[in-house]
Amino acid sequence: MADRLALFTGGQFADSHAKTAHGILRYGEREVVCVVDETSAGSTASDVVPYARRAVPIVAGVEQAAALGANVLVIGVAPFGGALTDEWRAAVLEAIRAQMSVEAGLHTVLAEDDELAAAAAASGVELRDLRAAPPGLSVPPAERPDVTVVHTVGSDCAIGKMSVTLELDAAARARGLESAFVATGQTGIAIAGWGIAVDHVISDFVAGAASRLVHDGASRAPLLFVEGQGALGHPAYSGVTLGLLHGAKPDVLVLCHRAGSTDIDDYPGVPIRPLPELISIYEAATSWVDHPAKVKAIAVNTRGLDDDAARAELERVRAETGLLAADPVRFGGDELLDALGLA
């Protein structure tokens, strides 16, 4: 039976932390029946979040989703800290009892939760933990496959690194290049159907997981677009970012930034460094392990600006950094791809 998804966002559909729901709507290939979100219920998804593109209904509860024929409830929020809250647990249990499988990328492992596992067994449905680490992870080998690796890095988390990566891959494939998107987080995995959530593996193995993804990707295509995670200046997630950077050993970096952001979203008061400094920081970090890479372009998330304001912001960033700045989500990935100098 094909998946018919209901995307649960716990009242946060309009917020950037609902990026899993947004990403599946925009880039996923599976059928989405509805969004479940009590705050935005009654609207359609693309009206509330234009990025999402699909005009699926937003309903208030799991019961309505089941009535619309959904057979999989997807936790569509990547919450700060990644835990399953009591409120969400109630929704998950309701879905299981309504014969829906549950797919989630939380740090809370659904299948290891006694209450959820018992309920799923009783209903005969699946619990899919997208963040579960594959067996056999370890430290990375010294050598990287002979492929070209493009890696998105950022000024903060939840600013659109995955979207930029997907747009670059789509633009490359549209030109006939053999390329692959390499998912490193739960949303990317939900979209691509493979990958490793590098933020959920044992910290000693972050680089090893990234390296394995590049090795696996090399069997798919000679040009890999590896999704970034977190930010080197993020007080909670910087370790994931650096381990991924060192394990992926990119040839080219794309720096992602959200227009107008001045502080780390999860840590108000911790300033985001100016873009030229961020470029230096990321380039320097690649050189620490003797695999130097350059930032070749800036991807700017201009969500919330009108087209004129967006173009002005891109021009400002170009002047500030001396690099091409583009918003591939708004204007397509071609211009950004050109700037990478891959062909």
Added chain:
Amino acid sequence: MADRLALFTGGQFADSHAKTAHGILRYGEREVVCVVDETSAGSTASDVVPYARRAVPIVAGVEQAAALGANVLVIGVAPFGGALTDEWRAAVLEAIRAQMSVEAGLHTVLAEDDELAAAAAASGVELRDLRAAPPGLSVPPAERPDVTVVHTVGSDCAIGKMSVTLELDAAARARGLESAFVATGQTGIAIAGWGIAVDHVISDFVAGAASRLVHDGASRAPLLFVEGQGALGHPAYSGVTLGLLHGAKPDVLVLCHRAGSTDIDDYPGVPIRPLPELISIYEAATSWVDHPAKVKAIAVNTRGLDDDAARAELERVRAETGLLAADPVRFGGDELLDALGLA
């Protein structure tokens, strides 16, 4: 029944990766009956590794350790990758059958291994996983307790950061300062009896684990010496290093280096950056999360050099960096402590 330890090193007692055995011998307060190491059997520990200080016998196998009255087998090696090998598994099973508990800081979780768990249950002995993450870890809060945090960082792993941290703490307490050693790895935990192995937690929670240690440490003393892990230039472990650095939010850094090392030990061909550049790298990394700290002194591991050569090497490092350079393991921690400017 008090622990009577046998330290198992799988033929590697003389190697720096047997740092868990070496650290327990030098700094631990528990009784050590013997070392189990077929390569060095017949010698005494302090003859093979003077750092270890204790003249305990080295025996060839678990059987002899049991005959000497050992009741706990400690895996005394921190192997690259942290897995339990088949050879070690045989020794662990032999120990369990000889009524010995087993203590280990591997990534392989002994208590989750069906064969070992069944054997331990049958013999009525404990399996102690020092690296097991405590429950309830998450991302760090924004605020750090109002204590002074000294943190050791390094040019590579397994070069003596823990020893430097312990020597500084001992020197501080000898002066009547209220201080505490904060263990962040398995050897430190085996010595101190508390701590978190930050390299074994989910990568998203490395900084959160470090932050929790500082909060826990603050209830013990107003001056904390937080053990470092890995190195920012280590291709496998850099993510752990950065997460720990950002979670601990140190006030003062001590850069640790092994005299004469030019490449990352686990990755020959990946050069260690010059010390002045490492100082800049670590200081810059602290500033990324808006909690800048300075490297105040260099701890140089001069093991293998005679006293004159060691003093010459310290003088060379002083000239190269403009900072005090000392080997606290060889000459005591006082000089290094003075350079931190804490009093």
